[in-house]
Amino acid sequence: MSTVPAIELKGISKAFGPVQANKDISISVQPGTIHGIIGENGAGKSTLMSILYGFYKADAGEIFIRGQRTQIPDSQAAIAAGIGMVFQHFKLVENFTVLENIILGAEDGALLAPSLAKARTQLKNLAEEYELNVDPDARIETLSVGYQQRVEILKALYRQADILILDEPTGVLTPSEADQLFRILGRLREEGKTIILITHKLREIMEITDTVSVMRRGEMTATVKTSETSPEHLAELMVGRKVLLRVDKKPAQPGAPVLQVENLRVTDNKGVERVKGISLEVRAGEILGIAGVAGNGQSELLEVLGGYQTGTGTIRMNGEEIDLTGKDSDGQSRRRRGIAHVPEDRQKEGLIMDFHAWENTAFGYHTRGGAYSKGLLMDNAAIREDTQAKMDRFDVRPPNPKLAAKNFSGGNQQKIVLAREIERNPDLLLIGQPTRGVDIGAIEFIHQQIVALRDQGKAILLVSVELDEIMSLSDRIAVMFDGHIMGERLPSETNEKDLGLLMAGITESAA
Amino acid sequence: MDKMPAWADVLLVPLVSLILAAVLSALVILGIGENPLEALNYMIQGALGSTYGWGYTLYYATNFIFTGLAVAVAFHASMFNIGGEGQATLGGLGVALVCLALPWPHWTLALPAAIIGGALFGAAWAAIPAYLQAKRGSHIVITTIMFNYIAFALIIYLLNNGLKPVGQMESSTAKFPEGAHLPTLHDMLAVIGIPFSKAPPVNISLFLALAACYGVWLLLWRTPLGFEIRAFGKSEPAGKYAGISPTKIIMIVMLISGGLAGLMAINTVMGEAERLVNNSVQNAGFIGIAVALMGRSHPLGIILAGLLFGFLVQGGAELAFWTSIPTELIVVIQALVILFTGALDNMVRMPIEAVFTRRRLAQAGRAENTPRTPGNSPPPTTAAE
Known part of the structure; x- marks a missing residue:
């Protein structure tokens, strides 16, 4: 561990309104390793990476890239520092070819042809070096999701990234595409690239990472060697208590x-x-x-x-x-x-993100003559009361009916929908x-x-x-x-x- | 819960925008060699310095509240109704037809009938673009703005071909019968012994506008229909999931919006002119957009913004009357206010939000250093294990 870390973050904090998304986070990533960052939705993983990529400005803290203190005010600076990011939702122009997407934003000169020619040769080299084969002239919309992701990786490599951040990369892949991605990541590691993998899937962490950091509620709760941990232990670190990973259920008794x-x-x-x-x-x-x-x-x-x-x-x-x-x-x-x-x-469908939790509890059941109406008007007091009770029964946190739906984490949003639908x-x-x-x-x-x-x-x-x-x-x-x-x-x-x-x-x- | 307290959102941001607009306006006035403080004084004296000034300010504000509400209701369903101008023009036609139809014995009978006439004509004018949007996908911004021009042309044609009494030079309808004249604020306040200038045209419509504000608030935040309107405006897929028909919401919202715009004619056509003249709306439909933006589409905000624009129109008229500042510059000043409060809202909002976030962070930081209370410690593990 005497080498200089590829990335070192010290005391990073970031708040969005009252939500402290990142609280005094320090992390050190060794070069040539795959470092997993795992945590529940809303734990602050994406925020941390967005700070590293220059999308957000940290309220406090320092970033060191290869030992150098670096300011990353925007994504241009991140790219200049050798950081590449592969987003969960790809940022590709659907009706452009692979080659055109790769040079997009990195064209040199007023004419396209020389850039395209240069990119073509470089792409060929990259493909050979990392076994990342993609037809440079294929249009993005004709490629499968797995290949589109490769294009994103190639885009980063073309910009000379040697630190790659992947945000939930397997969310859109089939199991076999995910396996292929992991092979590519392994290959990149062999070539000395540093990879940060953000995920909420324990299996992926166990399968591919060298080191794993666990985040919970904006804080970094642990950083451990993957070989020295287990899925159960990681789950416990993520949630803060022991978790049942299996569903307990009796045999079904089907009726009519x-x-x-x-x-x-x-x-x-x-x-x-x-x-x-x-x-x-x-x-x-x-x-x-x-x-x-x-x-x-x-x-x-x-x-x-x-x-x-x-x-x-x-x-x-x-x-x-x-x-x-x-x-x-x-x-x-x-x-x-x-x-x-x-x-x-x-x-998009189940909730109105800008509406209060109590309004969302009435959503779909708001019509006249229902339990939530009083004459021509809606019985807002009754809805709020009912929402409070539902939130208590379904353990929604924070149990505040007046909070807008967008201010809840994904799990708590789902509990609001579930409480509404099940309790009908x-x-x-x-x-x-x-x-x-x-x-x-x-x-x-x-x-x-x-x-x-x-x-x-x-x-x-x-x-x-x-x-x-x-x-x-x-x-x-x-x-x-x-x-x-x-x-x-x-x-x-x-x-x-x-x-x-x-x-x-x-x-x-x-x- | 959100980024800053409600008072900052509703009052501080518009206030700062206003001050910025005022500073820029002052520079413009300085640039043409006039004294901005003196100009401000003329405006305040002219608009708020007497019951005469107040009367005009409130008269204009009444118009802007109606058109502002019209735009706001549509905003809540995520629709941009720029057709207030045309809908109010047609509302004028409806009011005039009602007022001229009968020899009304008393205004208490004429007013409800005129309300129905104005709202119905305004709504009908909005219904066509609404139908085209709901069924054909023609964008409402384009169609409503085109319908403004059709409305202008239609009124000119009708005034000159049928509505104008035989032998009259001016293109306007006949004067409404005595029983269709609305009580002015002067008349009403005289009953309880408060003196108020007789000259300004402010009339009972002001209270109709305030009632409309209450009605819109009730509709949007207290009825299932309002709930559907706001839900549809926030997310159309969610609306579909809940079983809200887009066609129904688009039609209803535009009918309400057009109806509110049409009601403006009660104030201008019935209350002030007492006959239908050409160009009775005088841009109030467009100013309504700025009023709705500045008032954050909330009835209370619209009342305040309506008053501000009433002040600007009346104060501006006085300013042009007493100084050598040309009327074109008054329009520039009004435009600056619209620019800052409407279009550049975010420019002011973001730094203010940042200030509040920093302050809260500092507070949170202090709280961290004090011993932890049970409230902010992590939740206890469940006993079920």
Whole structure:
């Protein structure tokens, strides 16, 4: 450890309003290593990296790059200091080629041609050196997500970065794409690059990092060698208490069918058929899990069931057919039928981020004649009171109904949505990506709530891209690929490999 | 909870913007060789120094409150209604038709009817762009601004072809019947013995405007419809999830917005001119945008901003009357206020926010050094383990 650290942060603090996102953080990253930063959503990981990349200015603290004290007022300075960043959401121009994206912002001279030629040769060298093969003339929109990420990495390397920061890089990748990414990262480490990997997934930390720092509530709680720790120990450091990583549940006791879907077809606004004639059934007291890589029609399935997308086919709720296109097809009429919906994107759909928590508790159930209305007006006092009670029952922190939704962490936001939907006592709960962007401590709680609802004899349709979640929660698993259901499995009689094949659209029909 | 206390958001930021606008205006006045302090004195004396000045200030403020509310309601649904000018013009037509339709025996009968007429015509004028937006996706900013010009042309045509009494030179309608004349503030205050200048046209519409403010507040923050309007304005996907129909919200909001703009005609057409003349709106529709921006789309803020712009219009008129400062410069001063309070809002807001953040951090720092209270220690581990 006698070498000069590639990056050293000393006493970094940053506050956003009353939220102390980073509190006196010090960290030292050795060159040629992969350093993981793990923590729950809202722990301050991204803020810290944004400070390092010049997006935010720290309120206090110092940054040393290779032993030199460095000021990073903007991302230009970060690039000049040899820092490259790969964002969770790529910053690529979709209809430009790979080459054009790589020189974007790093063109030299008024004419493009010399820059492009130079980039082409350099790109070839980089590709050979790091085994990062991408067709330089392919347009970004034609590339898979995994390849787009490579372009982001190449962009950083082209700018001579020798410190790479990756923010939740596997969030959008399939399991095999994630493996490929880790191989690339390993290769970069061999070539002496320093890598900072920000993630909330324990498995990734264990798999690839040399050292890991744990953040909790804006503070750096520990930095340990990965070889000397365990997932359980890291989880405990992240949450501040022991965490159950498995879901405890009794066998299901399925009752009468609640939801019956037959030959459902959905065409999206662009005229593309996203759901291609699927049939399924969910019974009272069971959880049907829909597995699949994102974008294979699961979202559209939820939207039709939730009443804000039209479709053809028949859907029966407790034996009665539901209107799929007419006047009776909207969120309100679905709620009246006993369908509650925790949408996939809680920040865009499930919540109004600028509204107070209490307003969000009424959201969707705000109509006249409901529990929250008093004559022509809304009974705001009753809503606030009810919200307070829900927050206590669902352990929402901070338990303040007057705080805007955007001021809660992802897990607590999800608890607000969940409390609203579950406590309506629905016959059927639609729940999409229940723990996306949710901290480990809250995942445990949310899973328990879902299982408890099932045990009360409710039907639950779960859509998730997290295979672990599907495997541990579902009583039956259906796999969607390209708008079709490829097959159904019992969790006890399947494994990740089997499901993975179905997710890729491969069935053993011949066998 | 947010970046700074509410009072700073609502009062301090506009105040600082205003001071900046005033400083710049002072420099402009200095530049043409006049004394800015003297100019300010003329404005204050002219607008607020007498009940005569107050009367005009309040009269203008009434207009701006109506048009400001119109813009604000649409803002809450994330729509930019620039058509206040045209909607108020049509509102004038509605008011005039109602007032001329019957030999009204008393204003208490004429006023409710005129309110319906003005609101209905204003709403109808907003309904067409609203429908085009909701069903055809034609952008409301473009269509409402085009409808302003159609409204101007329509009124000129109607005034000269049908509405103008035979033999009259001026292109205006006949004077409204005596029973359609609204009581002025002078009349009303005389009842309780308070003297008020007889000259200014401020009238009972002022109280109608204040009632409209209360109504808008009630609608937006106390009714399920207002909840849907605000939710739709913040997030359309969330609105869809909750079962809020975009078409319904766009139509209803624009009808309310147009109706409020149309109500402005009660003040100008019925209260002041007592007949419909050409260009009865006089830019109040556009100033309403600045009023809504400055008032942060809240009825209380709109009352304050409406008063400020009433002051600027009346004070500016006095300034032009008493000094050699040309009226064009008065427009420049008004524009500076709009620029600073509306367009450059963030320029002032961000440094003020930073000051508050630093102060709170310093306080938090002090709190850190004191012994920890149970309140800010980490939560205890659960007993369930």
